[in-house]
Amino acid sequence: MTMTTINRTQYLNAAQKSLETTIARGETLLTADGYTIEPYADRPGVYMVARPENDPRPLPKGSSAWNDVDVLNQECTCAAFEFHGTCKHLIATNKAVAEAARLMAPLLPTQDKPAKRGFASKEDFARAVAADFG
Numbered sequence: 696m697t698m699t700t701i702n703r704t705q706y707l708n709a710a711q712k713s714l715e716t717t718i719a720r721g722e723t724l725l726t727a728d729g730y731t732i733e734p735y736a737d738r739p740g741v742y743m744v745a746r747p748e749n750d751p752r753p754l755p756k757g758s759s760a761w762n763d764v765d766v767l768n769q770e771c772t773c774a775a776f777e778f779h780g781t782c783k784h785l786i787a788t789n790k791a792v793a794e795a796a797r798l799m800a801p802l803l804p805t806q807d808k809p810a811k812r813g814f815a816s817k818e819d820f821a822r823a824v825a826a827d828f829g
């Protein structure tokens with residue numbers, strides 16, 4: 696094996712390019728790339744992010760076919776996260792969680808909504824029914 700020496704600028708350029716690739720992959724990981732996200736029943740906020748079994752890209756040496764993303768602590772178990780402090784798994788999971796929250800929002804109770812009409816007693820209920828139906 697031949698070792699190649701690179702200078703500081705080359706290193707920074709390579710790191711920048713790697714980060715750009717990471718961010719771009721994060722955007723398409725769940726769509727074009729076919730990765731999946733599964734929650735753990737016993738680990739709230741932690742998701743297993745797995746590459747598809749038929750992924751044509753070779754798995755880099757030392758890499759796992761799946762990684763754990765912790766959205767509460769904004770961490771991932773992969774090597775890219777260790778290097779960049781972010782990774783495609785974390786970016787993709789953050790996007791998926793944000794989208795799920797956006798879609799669920801209309802279904803969730805909020806403090807802005809007026810309280811449902813309640814009755815303190817049977818007598819109050821009877822009075823309200825009498826008022827409604829004369």
Ligand SMILES: [Zn+2]
Nearest residue numbers: 771773782784
């Ligand atoms: Zn990762």
